[in-house]
Amino acid sequence: MDIYESESIELKEVYTPEVKKEVVAFANKNGGTIYIGIKDNGKITGLENPDFVMQQISNAVRDSIRPDVSMFTNIELVMKESKSIIKIIIQQGTKKPYYLTEKGLKPSGVYVRSGTTSAPASEEAIRMMIKMTDGESFENNRSLFQDLTFESLNREMELRQLECSQVQMKNLGILTEDDIFTNLGLLVSDQCKHSIKFAVFQGTDKLVFKDRKELTGSIFDQLTDAFKTVNFYNSTKATFHELLRSDERDYPEDAVREALLNAIVHREYAFSGSTIINLYSDRLEIISLGGLVSGMSLEAAMLGASQPRNEKLASLFYRMKLIEAYGTGISKMMSCYKALHVQPKFENVEGAFRVILPNIHAQEVNIVEEKYLPILKLFEAQKEITRNDVEETLGVGTTQAVNVIKEMLNKDLIKKVGSGRLTRYVLK
Structure with a gap:
């Protein structure tokens, strides 16, 4: 029986660390099978040390992919044309999105199967997978950002003599049981994206x-x-x-x-x-x-x-x-x-x-504001004003303009800069 690459089948002549990416892609989509010991064209080459390779794959699946995808992965040693090959069967996971631990929960770490290749998922696709798996509640969803620190949270908890251990963070909903930070964790972290x-x-x-x-x-x-x-x-x-x-x-x-x-x-x-x-x-x-x-x-x-x-x-x-x-x-x-x-x-x-x-x-404030509002509006178009600006705006003489400026200075509405002919006024 000939085997060819497809949306559900991936062929590898030898084991490489890239196999982890293919496992992630299949678990995030509809599942699939990876054969190691078969060339892309379907020619069976076999493996010289299949037991060692199976151990490598098992370790990689267990240690390098989060959440744990082991329960959806089956690794078998099969014989074809009297040659040893490895067959990895990956089922569609129930805790999508799966990602490479070293890359994190972002496009460079999350892959999906597309045709005969495994491609990085977009941020929107990752969000949709999270929502479909975790539900509608934002705070319960896994965070797209996992490199989080909690100096502020620890400080606030210490002030109230409350515990902030890893177990407590799970009880509070900051961490999942798989040690993944939730959006609640993101909100209380020092890296919170909202403002x-x-x-x-x-x-x-x-x-x-x-x-x-x-x-x-x-x-x-x-x-x-x-x-x-x-x-x-x-x-x-x-x-x-x-x-x-x-x-x-x-x-x-x-x-x-x-x-x-x-x-x-x-x-x-x-x-x-x-x-x-x-x-x-x-x-x-x-x-x-x-x-x-x-x-x-x-x-x-x-x-x-x-x-x-x-x-x-x-x-x-x-x-x-x-x-x-x-x-x-x-x-x-x-x-x-x-x-x-x-x-x-x-x-x-x-x-x-x-x-x-x-x-x-x-009421008291509004009376003050109304009186000085024409002058204050000058600052919309310029950073500084002069006494002449006040005279022209109010249609008054020098003495009255000086008195108004003094009132505004006393009320801390404006501030004087410079002196003599270079005197200017800026918003306080």
């Missing part, structure tokens, strides 16, 4: 831009950095009742904390976009991707109903005492504004959820 984009605007719209940052790293680092950044811009206003002084922040710190936690724990990480934080003079907006989970209405969420999208991530945050209980975030934000003249708003649309925390002192 938070923070922007500050002068006024109540996006016309005048003041500052921008992108917060990266582990989601624990992102949470800490986001809170610190908002806190930096969260001004304090002092009020006096007779001799008693009371300090009040523009945004209640507990409300900011809950809004940030909600955005990180409940967003849809299958979307590659960033979580957005926009700070205006009258409000703080936090937009997370994904919206509420299917079947959960905004009204139900307002009542305290909860259905975590990322159950293991929420469980980890609960274990680390970052969240106290499920479904309490919105009510906590509301309680921070209790008896105040402004209230938080929550908006849910397909693909996104927005939390709007109003500035408690917004």
Whole structure:
């Protein structure tokens, strides 16, 4: 019986390490058979030391391919034309994608059978295999990135006197039983691919831009950095009742904390976009991707109903005492504004959820912004302005322009650079 190469048959005259690639390709597709000791043209050459070659193949399959594909692989010694050849039968695996350990879970390590060759799989094909095997839950899926470190996670766990051993990482869902990092592992790793984009605007719209940052790293680092950044811009206003002084922040710190936690724990990480934080003079907006989970209405969420999208991530945050209980975030934000003249708003649309925390002192801020807005808008087209620019923009004389500039300097809206005839003003 003649044997020829096909989509399900691969012929090798001698054993080479490349056989591992063929095993991976067959396991990732519909299975197949590899013959060693037969030329590409079907001529049987045989093997001089088949027992040794069988041991090499067995070791390579066991040690060089992940997840373990041994149970789907059968290695046989057969005789054809009085010559010894090796027949490797590979069944379609149930834990796709299989990959070469040394290359990792990426196109250079994942192969699929295509015609008579084994070709690298695309990233999209790898994602589809992962989703078909692991299910729809993003956090449970195996991560495409396996070279991960966990300095931030270890630091956070140590602060709370919690264990972060390999066994514990498996219990938390960071590692699979096959020692493969999940997407939850990717999120809490130092190499997390998602980010938070923070922007500050002068006024109540996006016309005048003041500052921008992108917060990266582990989601624990992102949470800490986001809170610190908002806190930096969260001004304090002092009020006096007779001799008693009371300090009040523009945004209640507990409300900011809950809004940030909600955005990180409940967003849809299958979307590659960033979580957005926009700070205006009258409000703080936090937009997370994904919206509420299917079947959960905004009204139900307002009542305290909860259905975590990322159950293991929420469980980890609960274990680390970052969240106290499920479904309490919105009510906590509301309680921070209790008896105040402004209230938080929550908006849910397909693909996104927005939390709007109003500035408690917004009315006072808006009056200030409106007065100086024509001058502030000059910075959209130029980095620096002069006194003459102010005179022309407001249609006033030198004295009035100087007074307005002094007011803006005192309110830390602008900063003076240079002196004399070279005096310029830039955004603070």
